[in-house]
Amino acid sequence: MALSDAKSVAMRPNPAHTAVLFGIKLPMWNLYLTVIGIAAALVLPFVVEGFTVFQLTQALVYAIAVLGLNLLTGFNGQFSLGHSAFYALGAYTAAIMVERYEVAFYWTILPAGIICFIGGFLFGLPALRLEGLFLALATFALAVATPQLLRYEHFEGFTGGVQGIDLFKPDSPIEFLGGDQWLYFVVLVCGALLVVGAWNLTRGRTGRAIMAIRDNPLAARTMGINTSLYKSVTFGVSGFYTGIAGALGAAVAEFVAPDSFTFFLSVWLLVGMVIGGLGSIPAAIVGGLFILYVPNISEALIGQVFGDDPSAKALIGVAFGCFLIFAVYVMPNGLAGFVRWFVARYSRPGI
Amino acid sequence: MKTLHVATAAVAATMWAGAAIAGNAPGVTSTEIKIGNTNPYSGPASSYGTIGKSIGACWNWVNDTGGINGRKIKWISLDDGYSPPKTKEQIRKLVEREKVAFTFQTLGTPTNSAVHRYMNKKQVPHLFVATGATKWGQPKKFPWTMGWQPNYQTVGAIFGNYILQNYPQGKVAVMYQNDDYGKDYVIGMKRAMGDKYAKQVVKQETYEVTDPTIDSQIIALAGSGADVFVNISIPKFAAQAIKKMHAIGWKPAHILNDVAASIASTYKPAGLEKAKGIISVDFYKDPNDPEWKDDPETNAWRAWMDKYYPGGDKSNKMNAYGYAVCHTMIEVLKKAGNDLSRENIMKQASSLKEVHLPMLLPGMYADTSPTDFYPLEQMQMTRFDGTRSVRFGPLISAETE
Numbered sequence: 101m102a103l104s105d106a107k108s109v110a111m112r113p114n115p116a117h118t119a120v121l122f123g124i125k126l127p128m129w130n131l132y133l134t135v136i137g138i139a140a141a142l143v144l145p146f147v148v149e150g151f152t153v154f155q156l157t158q159a160l161v162y163a164i165a166v167l168g169l170n171l172l173t174g175f176n177g178q179f180s181l182g183h184s185a186f187y188a189l190g191a192y193t194a195a196i197m198v199e200r201y202e203v204a205f206y207w208t209i210l211p212a213g214i215i216c217f218i219g220g221f222l223f224g225l226p227a228l229r230l231e232g233l234f235l236a237l238a239t240f241a242l243a244v245a246t247p248q249l250l251r252y253e254h255f256e257g258f259t260g261g262v263q264g265i266d267l268f269k270p271d272s273p274i275e276f277l278g279g280d281q282w283l284y285f286v287v288l289v290c291g292a293l294l295v296v297g298a299w300n301l302t303r304g305r306t307g308r309a310i311m312a313i314r315d316n317p318l319a320a321r322t323m324g325i326n327t328s329l330y331k332s333v334t335f336g337v338s339g340f341y342t343g344i345a346g347a348l349g350a351a352v353a354e355f356v357a358p359d360s361f362t363f364f365l366s367v368w369l370l371v372g373m374v375i376g377g378l379g380s381i382p383a384a385i386v387g388g389l390f391i392l393y394v395p396n397i398s399e400a401l402i403g404q405v406f407g408d409d410p411s412a413k414a415l416i417g418v419a420f421g422c423f424l425i426f427a428v429y430v431m432p433n434g435l436a437g438f439v440r441w442f443v444a445r446y447s448r449p450g451i
Numbered sequence: 452m453k454t455l456h457v458a459t460a461a462v463a464a465t466m467w468a469g470a471a472i473a474g475n476a477p478g479v480t481s482t483e484i485k486i487g488n489t490n491p492y493s494g495p496a497s498s499y500g501t502i503g504k505s506i507g508a509c510w511n512w513v514n515d516t517g518g519i520n521g522r523k524i525k526w527i528s529l530d531d532g533y534s535p536p537k538t539k540e541q542i543r544k545l546v547e548r549e550k551v552a553f554t555f556q557t558l559g560t561p562t563n564s565a566v567h568r569y570m571n572k573k574q575v576p577h578l579f580v581a582t583g584a585t586k587w588g589q590p591k592k593f594p595w596t597m598g599w600q601p602n603y604q605t606v607g608a609i610f611g612n613y614i615l616q617n618y619p620q621g622k623v624a625v626m627y628q629n630d631d632y633g634k635d636y637v638i639g640m641k642r643a644m645g646d647k648y649a650k651q652v653v654k655q656e657t658y659e660v661t662d663p664t665i666d667s668q669i670i671a672l673a674g675s676g677a678d679v680f681v682n683i684s685i686p687k688f689a690a691q692a693i694k695k696m697h698a699i700g701w702k703p704a705h706i707l708n709d710v711a712a713s714i715a716s717t718y719k720p721a722g723l724e725k726a727k728g729i730i731s732v733d734f735y736k737d738p739n740d741p742e743w744k745d746d747p748e749t750n751a752w753r754a755w756m757d758k759y760y761p762g763g764d765k766s767n768k769m770n771a772y773g774y775a776v777c778h779t780m781i782e783v784l785k786k787a788g789n790d791l792s793r794e795n796i797m798k799q800a801s802s803l804k805e806v807h808l809p810m811l812l813p814g815m816y817a818d819t820s821p822t823d824f825y826p827l828e829q830m831q832m833t834r835f836d837g838t839r840s841v842r843f844g845p846l847i848s849a850e851t852e
Contacts, residue, residue, distance in 0.1 A: 149548070151547040263631060264535070352536075364495075410504035410507040410511075410763070413504055
């Protein structure tokens with residue numbers, strides 16, 4: 101029996117296509133989970149209250165930003181602590197276009213992405229000389245400088261200075277959808293398009309080149325890959341994703357201000373990416389949900405345990421830290437890594 | 452889809468009907484009033500978090516002593532990490548899910564800005580916000596939002612009055628942070644001084660929050676020969692200014708804004724000896740001040756701290772601030788009696804008449820009207836004697852309209 105198993109493994113072209121997990125073939129698992137995910141995404145806004153829809157929308161926005169960061173770090177191996185800057189650039193582009201030039205919100209999403217693509221590409225060029233930790237430092241500078249630039253008096257006519265800019269989220273054109281539900285679907289559609297885009301990008305020639313640079317830059321160059329161009333373009337694409345997230349986030353919060361985009365936002369995106377899993381597209385959604393919900397869960401937990409004790413508020417951060425350590429300890433490669441391990445552990449080769 | 456449509460409409464209709472029939476605000480029952488709040492318990496501004504904690508402790512005390520008109524206070528204070536998008540999320544949670552009657556003492560200028568329009572659109576009282584910006588007192592445009600502490604324009608006006616009275620012939624140098632905070636002080640000074648501002652102010656300099664130092668500004672101001680220096684800066688730059696002035700030997704009457712008038716964060720880093728003589732303003736009792744060592748009100752506050760907020764720092768002024776602002780809210784709720792509709796809560800908040808609050812300076816009171824949404828508009832001058840800030844002169848008031 102064992103012998104024939106070994107033989108069949110050797111003969112199979114791709115074990116991932118025939119392996120069986122709990123009696124269901126792996127591709128079918130993919131299909132089922134995708135269908136369930138899409139169905140849940142479509143039905144949820146009708147069964148939960150407005151506030152939860154708003155939260156889910158914000159989580160989706162974070163998921164898009166995490167996806168952007170993941171393209172850069174997970175697939176291309178470049179570190180960034182500066183993605184709050186792209187998020188801010190996208191958010192401000194949308195807010196300024198809506199409030200100062202009265203452009204309809206929908207027409208600001210793509211320009212926000214394009215501006216951030218250009219920004220990312222241009223930043224990617226000098227960043228080529230920097231590797232690993234040094235690149236992290238350079239992008240850190242970007243994150244720290246951005247809120248200060250947004251406050252700068254000579255830009256105040258555009259940026260509104262410290263006061264920021266108020267904007268209204270778009271009204272729902274469909275009668276039975278409330279404002280929150282409509283915005284949710286706008287974000288969902290954008291997110292879906294971007295996921296398909298990322299999926300196509302990473303599975304093709306370009307994606308292999310991007311990943312080859314991550315795995316071994318020297319070998320990639322030897323293979324004839326223009327590493328400078330690919331690295332800059334990846335930075336641009338990553339900026340594009342994060343910029344779109346920023347524009348959508350501006351509509352969700354209906355407000356932008358320099359303090360909305362501090363260095364902490366970059367860290368949150370990084371946390372979301374690591375928890376979700378490097379180099380995995382669906383993981384971005386987990387990352388987005390984690391960023392939004394785990395601080396809330398920590399807060400609720402501390403509230404439950406300590407009741408009205410005012411000093412207990414200081415423990416919220418501790419609870420969050422424990423969740424984070426636990427997550428990293430149980431899933432050292434993020435949720436995506438955990439799923440991969442789980443499948444490898446429990447699936448059986450198919451016939 | 453049709454059934455969904457009908458269901459949504461039905462739910463919306465019920466909610467609307469519910470809101471229309473009930474006289475009291477959501478979150479108010481015969482035994483409870485739900486109050487919402489956001490504070491930075493984490494993140495860069497978490498040192499302010501003690502304000503939210505001391506207010507929570509204050510409500511525990513209120514509930515232990517029988518509540519207000521028989522109702523206990525349910526205080527739901529959420530962490531926003533000083534991040535405006537998070538504030539929006541937490542405020543929406545408080546209003547839409549927790550169904551609080553109103554919010555109270557939400558902290559921070561950018562954070563409150565993010566929900567300013569939301570609260571007024573939803574017509575939820577957005578009371579006594581914890582920020583000194585002037586924009587919280589616009590009853591016509593934002594009838595549901597009200598500040599509490601003396602705002603920056605008020606303080607600027609007090610500085611202007613002080614200069615007019617004490618240095619009528621003085622040559623004045625002004626330095627301010629180039630943003631709304633700094634400009635608000637200058638607006639207040641101009642209002643108080645009128646055309647004297649242009650006559651007396653011989654030099655104005657600004658700095659950006661991003662500047663590494665303000666040495667060149669100080670040198671330029673010293674060069675103007677001014678004998679009064681109005682310093683509107685945050686602690687970091689205030690400390691730099693004190694050091695530089697000492698180094699170049701410029702010794703004008705130094706008026707420093709209350710924002711930076713802190714022994715721990717400004718005078719000590721600059722050197723206590725160099726900070727001697729600095730003039731500023733204050734409006735509530737600093738528990739560290741020996742003057743209040745045997746003050747019954749401060750002792751009551753100390754006993755309350757021991758019992759209800761034992762983890763809190765009794766040398767931290769912010770805990771006294773939280774106690775005082777909490778008493779403002781108690782006063783409003785007591786006055787509202789059993790009519791706890793949002794309209795009436797707002798009406799009571801905007802008709803405070805010379806209400807004394809514990810831990811405010813003697814003689815100070817909170818006062819509002821339907822056109823005056825600035826509760827506290829008095830302050831007293833202080834002078835730093837090398838170890839502590841000593842109050843002098845009478846209470847000075849300056850109305851902002």
